[in-house]
Amino acid sequence: MMTRAAVLTEMGLPRPYAQSRPLKVADMALDPPGPGEILVRVGAAGLCHSDLSVIDGSRPRPMPMVLGHEAAGVVEACGPGPSAFAPGDHVVFAFVPNCGTCLPCAEGRPALCEPGAAANTAGVLLGGHRRWCDSPAGVVNHHLGVSGFSERIVVSGRSAVKIDASLPLDIAALFGCAVMTGVGAVVNTARVPPGATVAVFGLGGVGLACVLGALASGANPVVVVDPVAAKRELALSLGATHAVEGGERAVAEVRAATGGGAGFVFESVGHEAVLAQAYAATRRGGTTIATGLPHPSRQFAVPAVSLVAEERTVKGSYMGSAVPLRDLPRFVAMYQAGKLPVDRLLTHRLALDEINAGFDRLADGVGVRQVVVF
Helix, strand or coil: CEEEEEEECCCCCCCCHHHHCCEEEEEEEECCCCCCEEEEEEEEEEECHHHHHHHCCCCCCCCCEECCCEEEEEEEEECCCCCCCCCCCEEEECCCCCCCCCHHHHCCCHHHCHHHHHHHHHCCCCCCCCCECCECCECCEECCCCCCCECEEEEEHHHEEECCCCCCHHHHHHHHCHHHHHHHHHHHHHCCCCCCCEEEECCCHHHHHHHHHHHHCCCCCEEEECCCHHHHHHHHHHCCCEEECCCCCHHHHHHHHCCCCEEEEEECCCCHHHHHHHHHCEEEEEEEEECCCCCCCCCCCCCHHHHHHCCCEEEECCHHHCCHHHHHHHHHHHHHCCCCCHHHHEEEEECHHHHHHHHHHHHHCCCCEEEEEC
C-alpha cells in the first residue's frame, strides 16, 4: 500500500529547516504486517528532541529513515497468526519494543530490552524486518520501531499498547514519550514520596511531565529551572512552587528554595553541564536523575568524595523505567481523573507538510509539545 511519510535522507543539514527541508514528505510503499506485527493508521505524532538529535546529527541513525517515535493511532490490520490486537483498537507506541524473554525483560525492565535496543540501532522492527519497500534512495529504516511521521505504519505488536478509545489521539500521542519518560522518571525511577523536595532542570515535554509527576506524587516544593519565561510560567500555572531562570545562579537559587538542595533533581536537557548543575543542586543523601540524552561523546564528572561522604545517588532513567503495558493505561487513567493535565503540554498542531518548520520551533525552544495531526 502507499502512504505519505516524512523521510530523513541526510543528517546535519543547516537551519532553518523550513528552508533546508531535511525531512522530505513523500509517497512511500509499505509492505503488509508480518507475524506478530500490526498495521496502524496514525492519528497524531509528536515532535521530540530525540527526533531533532537525529536530524542535526548528534545522535546518528542509519539513513534514510522515516522519523517519529511518539505517536498514537488505530489498528487497521494484524499480521498472520495470533494477535493481542484487533482492527479498531486504539494504541500508543513505546519506543523500545520488548521481547519479553531477555534478562532485562525478565527482571521487569523492558526499557532495557536487549533485542529491542539492537533492533532500534539497526533501524528494523523487533523481528528484524523492514516494512518500508525499497525506494530510489535505497533501503528505508524504521525509527525506534515506530516511524510515526507517516499516515500508516507497520510495527511490532511489542511496540504497541492498547488504550481507552475515548482519549483523543493528539493527546494520546504524548503518552508515548513525554509522559511515559517524564512521569515514569518520577514514579518508577526515583519513586518520589509525598512531601519530597523536587527540582526539574529543563521544561520541554519531558521536563514538564516530570513536574506533573512530582505534583501528582505530592512533592513540595517543586522548583523548575529553564531560560524560557513562557515555560516557567506554564510550570507555575501547573502547580510548581518556584521558578528559576537558569544560568550561573541556578544552583544557589534552587538550594535556597529547597532549604539546602532538593531531595530529587531531574535533568531533562541532555547536556552534561546542566546535569552537573542538577547534581550540585541535590542535597546530601539526595538523588539526581538524568532523563536527557547528551551527545555520546560527552562526559559527566562529579566530586568523587561526595558520592560516599554525602551518600549521593546518580541514576539514569530511560523511557521512564516504564513497563508500558502497566504504565501507559494507568497514566491515561490519571489524566482522565484530572491528576495529570497532559493536554496543557500540547501547544501546536501541525500538518505533515509543516514538519520542518515545527523542528525549527523545537530547536528555538518555542512551545512545549507539537504534534502532527493526520
